[in-house]
Every structure is written in C-alpha cells, then in structure tokens.
Amino acid sequence: MDGTIRLMMVGxxxxxxxxxxxxxxxxxxxxxxxxxxxxxxxxxxxxEYSLDCPIYGDYDEALKLAKPDVVIDLxxxxxxxxxxxxxxxxxxxxxxEKPMCMSREEGRILMEEAKKTGLAFNVMQNRRFLPGVRALxxxxxxxxxxxxxxxxxxxxxxxDLTGGRNTLEYPMLQDQAVHSFDSARFILGADAVxxxxxxxxxxxxxxxxxxxxxxxxxxxxxxxxxxxxxxDTNVMKxxxxxxxxxxxxxxxxxxxxxxxxxxxxIRSDDGSVSRIExxxxxxxxxxxxxxxxxxxxxxxxxxxxxxxxxxxxxxGSVAMTFSAIESAKTxxxxxxx
Numbered sequence: 474m475d476g477t478i479r480l481m482m483v484g485x486x487x488x489x490x491x492x493x494x495x496x497x498x499x500x501x502x503x504x505x506x507x508x509x510x511x512x513x514x515x516x517x518x519x520x521e522y523s524l525d526c527p528i529y530g531d532y533d534e535a536l537k538l539a540k541p542d543v544v545i546d547l548x549x550x551x552x553x554x555x556x557x558x559x560x561x562x563x564x565x566x567x568x569x570e571k572p573m574c575m576s577r578e579e580g581r582i583l584m585e586e587a588k589k590t591g592l593a594f595n596v597m598q599n600r601r602f603l604p605g606v607r608a609l610x611x612x613x614x615x616x617x618x619x620x621x622x623x624x625x626x627x628x629x630x631x632x633d634l635t636g637g638r639n640t641l642e643y644p645m646l647q648d649q650a651v652h653s654f655d656s657a658r659f660i661l662g663a664d665a666v667x668x669x670x671x672x673x674x675x676x677x678x679x680x681x682x683x684x685x686x687x688x689x690x691x692x693x694x695x696x697x698x699x700x701x702x703x704x705d706t707n708v709m710k711x712x713x714x715x716x717x718x719x720x721x722x723x724x725x726x727x728x729x730x731x732x733x734x735x736x737x738x739i740r741s742d743d744g745s746v747s748r749i750e751x752x753x754x755x756x757x758x759x760x761x762x763x764x765x766x767x768x769x770x771x772x773x774x775x776x777x778x779x780x781x782x783x784x785x786x787x788x789g790s791v792a793m794t795f796s797a798i799e800s801a802k803t804x805x806x807x808x809x810x
Contacts, residue, residue, distance in 0.1 A: 478502040478771065481539055481565070483532060483556055484547030485514040488570060491599075492545060493522050495764040502771055506539035508532050532556065536563045543568055543593075543774065549637060554579045557594060561586050566593035568770050571651050572791050573784050577810070580788050587784055595770045595780045596787040598655045600714055602765025604733040604753055609660045609719055609726055611754040617739060618721030621661060624692075625699045626653050626715040631707040632684070642682045643672055645702045646797050650688075653700055653715045655790035660719065663694035665793045665809040672801035678705045688797050690809070726751060 480502055482489060486509075496502060504522075508529045509515040515528045529535035536544075536559060544560040546553055546569035554574055557567045573596040574580040587594040600606055612618050628649065632638055641647045658664060672686035684705045690698040700715075712730030719726045724746075728735035735751045753759070760768050766782060773780035796809040 479505045479542045481506045481541035482545045483508040485509040485518045491763040495767045508535045561590050568595050594784040595782040597766050599766045600656045605728045608751040612751050619723030621696045621721045623720040625718040627701045628715040629703045629711045632704045644682050645686045654793040663692045664789045665690045667691045669806040670797040670800040
C-alpha cells in the first residue's frame, strides 16, 4: 500500500506510553485520533507527544468521524471484543493488546470476522521480540539441542494490585500467563495439546483470586512444558519474562530472563560438553520489545501479508489459558482447544 497509515489509539492508560514511544519516530504511520473515556488522560498523552489530532470520548463517534486505517486497542481487556468487532465492521484493521478475547466464543467470533473481512487483527506479544526468546527459538529450530523433550518456565514476581488484576478469579492465569505460553509456543514451534493445572492462593497472598499455580502441558512436538507462577512475592524475584530451561537430547539451554542471551551446555558426538552463549538468528532484524512487535505489525500491514502476531496464531496461546482455567476448576487434565 502507499501513503501514511492513519492510526486511532483507543485507551490512553499506562501501556500507551510503550506504543507511543515506539511510534513517535516512524514516518510510515501517524496517530490521527485518540479515544478515552478519561479525557484528561488523552489530553496528557497528546501534549506529551506533541500529537496533532482530535480527542474523542465516544468510540462509535470516533470511528465514524476519524476514519482510521488501523485501530490500536489499548483498552481494558473486557472491552477488546466490542472494540475489535466494531473496528472490523467499519473497515479498520486492529492492532490490540493481549488478551485478544475473554472466552473461546469471543475468540471464535473475532477470528471469523477477521477472516470474513480480510482485515488484519494482530495481538501484541512483545516477549517474542526479546533477544533471549529469539535465541532459544533459534537453538530449537537449528537442532543445536537435539529433539526437545522438556521446557520449564517459572515466574516469581510482585504484581501491582491497584488495577483490574485483583478483580480476577484466576489472576495468575488470566493476566500474565499468556505471555509465557506464547513464548513457549514460539520457542518450540509447537502448540499445546493438553493441560493439567493446579491453581491456588497461598497464605498471606494479597490477591483475592488465585495468584499462584502450576501447569503441565503436553505439546504437539512431544515435549512437556511446565509453567510455575507465583505472582505475589517481593523476594528472590525473576524477570517478568520468566526464567527458562529448555532440554533436548543433545543439551540444555538456560535463560534467566534478564540477560540478553541464554547459555547452553551441548554434548558433542565424542561425549565432551561445551558451554556456549546461544547466538541470535541471522534472519532477525534485531528490533526488540514493543518496537519489534509494532514494526512487525506495520510492516506486514504495508506488505499485505499476515503478521506473525495475527489473531489466528495468537488464539493458540490464549486457548492455553482457557483450558488451564478449565483444568483448575475441574481438577482434571483437559484438552487445549
């Protein structure tokens, strides 16, 4: 396509800083409208980033008058379905924050609508654009570790409870887990087949819902993924990206989630073991974090191709959340669907 991509930003809360920072120096896209029920928040972002655009308090009116090419959906999670459906119906593509939907039924309807309209509906999964995640994926893809049979990721953090997290029944699963689930699918190049989840809220937790838990996933490549999460600890914390161990027939890779690159110990044919820093893939452009995700979305949009962040692929990650919740409720292993 030709011309500058017109963007409407819906939701001017804290996450909007990440998007605005990534967009401010681009010359292929421009914010042409801001939408927020809290006009003061929108006015603050407009002033901070010297935006030349109108502000709307009503989303329906904004869609009708501003006529964007792409709606950037940064609103609260429970509003994503309505915002995306209306945008697609108005002929606008959508770049949204996670989660893409709040239920399987919402996900099915959204994917059907995106397919029917032929418009892009992409979901930000910024962890895919971290050097550590890219290097782990390359180690798996290249066969450096041999056939993978076990992946373990763990997250121990102290979450902010002032927002919507503490209204969730399963905050461990409904808030952060999708990031690690998506990273695991990306690293392995595989989907989850089944899950057993034990969700709980430990003594002394500041959460109302279950802030901790563990999941065991069987993956489509035959490997087992174990996810252990504690969202309410202020000591010995991990990175928010989780800490990772990937085990294959020929070696093991470790990434602490903080350093740029993982390390691995790999066994040679003669039985000797060498310790190395895993290399980045040569075909990666090196654009990290939110700028990487946004660049992928905009580049795919301009080229008319499906982004690696498309809703169709992302549903495989959010489905892991829905199925883990089902397992936690029933106490039984369940299929991921």
